[in-house]
Amino acid sequence: MKILKAKNNTNAVEVALADIMDGDKPVTNVAEHWAIFPRQYIMALDIAKNGLTFPIIVKKDGDKLLFAASGCRIQYAVLNGYTHIDALILENDAEILKTMEAQRVNDSEILKGVANG
Numbered sequence: 001m002k003i004l005k006a007k008n009n010t011n012a013v014e015v016a017l018a019d020i021m022d023g024d025k026p027v028t029n030v031a032e033h034w035a036i037f038p039r040q041y042i043m044a045l046d047i048a049k050n051g052l053t054f055p056i057i058v059k060k061d062g063d064k065l066l067f068a069a070s071g072c073r074i075q076y077a078v079l080n081g082y083t084h085i086d087a088l089i090l091e092n093d094a095e096i097l098k099t100m101e102a103q104r105v106n107d108s109e110i111l112k113g114v115a116n117g
Contacts, residue, residue: 003084004052004077012055012086015065017078020058020087022067027074043072044079052076054103055086057096065089069100 006012020027056070067074068090077085090096 004082006055006086015087040072044076
């Protein structure tokens with residue numbers, strides 16, 4: 001078992017990547033159905049260098065965990081052999097949007113830092 005832990009992991013739980021669904025497919029099939037764009041590549045390099053800052057965001061839907069946000073974090077974990085990752089399991093869309101916005105601000109700072117050298 002290889003776990004990708006987040007530095008800011010308050011309220012995060014360890015989740016098996018194979019248990020997170022993207023539509024009807026597990027996110028572990030990332031190489032089959034997700035493209036990797038420059039933004040994701042930059043974020044992956046930052047995770048490799050500095051570690052995972054925030055947990056991923058998943059939505060609980062009954063007994064299923066659905067991919068909600070944090071695609072580049074999931075891509076990095078899957079493509080680098082992680083089996084588990086810290087996740088925030090949220091149940092309502094308002095909570096998800098609020099958490100996504102906080103993470104987006106952090107991601108923007110990372111991307112600005114790369115652009116500024």
